[in-house]
Amino acid sequence: MSGISDETKFMDLKDRLSFLPDVPILTSDYELAAQYSNICRRKGIQGSAVDFLICAVAVKNEFAIYTVDKDFEYYKTVLPISLWTERS
Numbered sequence: 001m002s003g004i005s006d007e008t009k010f011m012d013l014k015d016r017l018s019f020l021p022d023v024p025i026l027t028s029d030y031e032l033a034a035q036y037s038n039i040c041r042r043k044g045i046q047g048s049a050v051d052f053l054i055c056a057v058a059v060k061n062e063f064a065i066y067t068v069d070k071d072f073e074y075y076k077t078v079l080p081i082s083l084w085t086e087r088s
Contacts, residue, residue, distance in 0.1 A: 032056035045074045055081050
């Protein structure tokens, strides 16, 4: 939700996302995120710690990732993530 400067749009998205499950983030998720970062780095793919944590939590919980961030397309080439599409 970062980067949404319009307060109305932010609140609308916040309300819509409130229906999704809120899962705990564990130490093992951070460890998996670090592992994912290392895998991507070895393949020449850069990413942020937050992106890799999203990937780790999504994989552990079998969630598809809904994003407009194109970096996740690169991560998907080497990580077992699933990206949400209209057909998902």
